[in-house]
Amino acid sequence: MKIKPTRQRSVLRTYLIGVTVAVALGIFFYSWWYKPLGPGLQLPERIVVATTEHQFLTLPEQTAEGPEEEPANDSGQVAAVEPGDQPVVQINPSAEPVCGGPTQMTILLIGSDYRGDGFLYGLADAIRLVRIDFTIPAVSVLDFPRDLWVEIPDIADHYGLSHGKLNQAYFFGTPGMAYYDGPGEGAGLLARTLDLNFNVRADHYLTLQMKTLATAVDAVGGVDITFDTGVDLNAVVGPTYEHLLFSAGTYHFNGELAVHLVTSRKPGTFQRTRYQNMLIFALRDKLLAPEMLPRLPGLALQFIDDTQTDLSPNDITELICVAKMISDENIHMTSFPEELFTPGRIYDPYRQSQTYIYQADFDILRTYVAQFMNGTWPGP
Numbered sequence: 001m002k003i004k005p006t007r008q009r010s011v012l013r014t015y016l017i018g019v020t021v022a023v024a025l026g027i028f029f030y031s032w033w034y035k036p037l038g039p040g041l042q043l044p045e046r047i048v049v050a051t052t053e054h055q056f057l058t059l060p061e062q063t064a065e066g067p068e069e070e071p072a073n074d075s076g077q078v079a080a081v082e083p084g085d086q087p088v089v090q091i092n093p094s095a096e097p098v099c100g101g102p103t104q105m106t107i108l109l110i111g112s113d114y115r116g117d118g119f120l121y122g123l124a125d126a127i128r129l130v131r132i133d134f135t136i137p138a139v140s141v142l143d144f145p146r147d148l149w150v151e152i153p154d155i156a157d158h159y160g161l162s163h164g165k166l167n168q169a170y171f172f173g174t175p176g177m178a179y180y181d182g183p184g185e186g187a188g189l190l191a192r193t194l195d196l197n198f199n200v201r202a203d204h205y206l207t208l209q210m211k212t213l214a215t216a217v218d219a220v221g222g223v224d225i226t227f228d229t230g231v232d233l234n235a236v237v238g239p240t241y242e243h244l245l246f247s248a249g250t251y252h253f254n255g256e257l258a259v260h261l262v263t264s265r266k267p268g269t270f271q272r273t274r275y276q277n278m279l280i281f282a283l284r285d286k287l288l289a290p291e292m293l294p295r296l297p298g299l300a301l302q303f304i305d306d307t308q309t310d311l312s313p314n315d316i317t318e319l320i321c322v323a324k325m326i327s328d329e330n331i332h333m334t335s336f337p338e339e340l341f342t343p344g345r346i347y348d349p350y351r352q353s354q355t356y357i358y359q360a361d362f363d364i365l366r367t368y369v370a371q372f373m374n375g376t377w378p379g380p
Contacts, residue, residue, distance in 0.1 A: 036310040041108075041191045041205060042183040097134035099321035105132045106373070107311075108191050108202035109141075110170060111262070111276075112209050119207060119308045120176035124167040124190055125263065126276055129200060133375060137322045138330035141280070142372050143273045145336070149346055149357040150197045154189065155179045161350060165357060168350065169193035187308065197362060198369045204315065207308040213262070214255030216283075216303055220292065223282035225261065226250040233257075233264040253282075269358075270338050277333045284331075288324065296320050334378040336360075336368055 097103050107130040114122025127144040146167035155172050156162050158179040164172070172179040173189025180189045187205040194200040217223060226249070233244040244260055253261065262279055265272045286292060287299075300316055311319075341358040348355040371377035 033314050034312050036312050037304060038308045038310050039184050039188065040310045041188050041202060043191060043195055043201060095135035098137055098325060099134060099318045101132075101134040101318040101322060103133075103135055104375070105134070105315075105319075106130065106201065106203045107132070108187060108194070108200075108205040110187055110190065110205065110207040111213070112170065112186070112207055113263075114174075114209055115211050119174060119186065119209070121174050122171065122186070122209070124170035124186075125210070127166060127170075127190070127194075129194075129202065129369075129372070131372065131375070132319065132322060134318075134322055136330055137325050138332070139323075139326055140332040140334065140372065140375070140378060141277075142369070143276075143335045144194070144198075145269055145341065145358050147269060147356060147358045148197075149359065150193055152189070152193050153196050154182050154192065159350075164348065164350060165355070166190075166193065184310070185308075187310075198366050200369055200373070204311050205309060206311065209306070210259050210263070212303060212306040214259050215306070216255070216299075217253065217258040217279075218255040219299065219302070220283070220286050222252050222254045223258065223279065223286050224250055225253050225278055225282055231264075232266050233260045234266070236265060253279075270335065273335055280333065281331075284323075293324065332378045334372075336365060340364060 109126070109128040109130050110124050111126030111128075112119065112122035113125040114120070124146060127146055129142045129144065131140045131142075133139070144166060146165065148166045149163060150166050150169065151162060152164050152169045152172060158172075161172070161179070169192075170186040170190040171177060173182075173184070173186040175185055182188055182192070184191060184205070187207055191200075191202050191205060194202070227246055228248055230245070230247045232240075233246070234240050251257075258279055262276045263272070264275055287296065297317075297320065300320065304316075341360050344357055344359050345354045346357050347353070368377060
């Protein structure tokens with residue numbers, strides 16, 4: 001039986017429409033799959049100026065500490081500790097990256113203390129640089145003290161501010177403050193500040209709020225935290241609550257207790273970093289348990305609206321893939337040596353008062369950062 005020309009044209013038209021729709025859907029899916037989920041960092045081109053000068057901060061005389069201040073460290077001096085003395089990790093530059101990822105990816109991880117809706121305000125309560133090596137595979141995490149007094153770029157035309165605490169760089173960049181007109185909002189300004197002061201080039205960022213952290217811990221059924229000694233998770237100033245006092249032992253933490261853990265700063269800022277590391281390891285152990293692995297993609301999608309990031313769905317899939325392959329010995333949680341920092345006070349033009357800060361030799365910190373970015377520090 002012969003098909004009439006009219007019917008032939010109809011079949012052909014239907015086929016072409018189907019192909020066109022399929023191609024359009026493919027293009028849409030492809031663009032969505034590789035599209036950043038939030039505003040990008042768009043860091044400026046770097047101009048490297050060679051210098052041999054050490055840049056110590058000059059502070060006014062210290063005054064009596066107020067309620068928000070941190071206790072001083074034991075050394076009281078800046079020590080010339082060189083990162084080259086540390087053990088190094090062996091790198092195989094010819095190895096192929098796994099999971100379809102790049103050779104390495106660097107993510108600026110920010111914990112915001114803002115508890116409202118969206119990311120309108122907030123200080124950077126935690127600042128971590130995460131370096132993922134897709135060839136070993138391995139991950140290294142470097143903590144930046146939030147109280148470092150730094151130069152903050154791109155805001156001088158707003159109230160004449162040029163310096164502040166490192167955690168204020170994120171704050172000034174948030175849409176609610178409107179001090180910064182560049183890309184990336186709070187994360188963008190913080191990334192530019194790290195780049196300017198420490199030669200840090202982050203590929204991506206991920207910002208979490210404290211309420212998101214609490215919800216995430218509850219979503220996985222809580223985590224187990226082990227204390228070798230007794231700890232007090234109460235605020236530095238205020239009443240003492242018995243349920244925040246723990247003797248040595250293992251405890252099951254829900255989301256609310258987890259927030260107390262990662263924000264506690266008794267006896268000081270560096271203890272807060274240790275607590276945050278404890279929670280990171282506890283969450284990793286929970287998420288990579290065999291019964292949790294099938295839930296990882298769903299959990300990532302569940303909380304993506306409660307985070308701010310320029311990672312794409314493809315990036316997130318690669319990170320989940322490589323996370324399953326990283327052994328414990330290839331996880332390196334590190335901080336700058338505490339003896340590099342000296343507590344002090346300086347006039348903060350934003351607060352219009354003396355404020356607590358850490359001072360350090362930035363040349364030494366930049367040396368550590370360079371070795372961290374090269375994958376030679378920390379070692380096993």
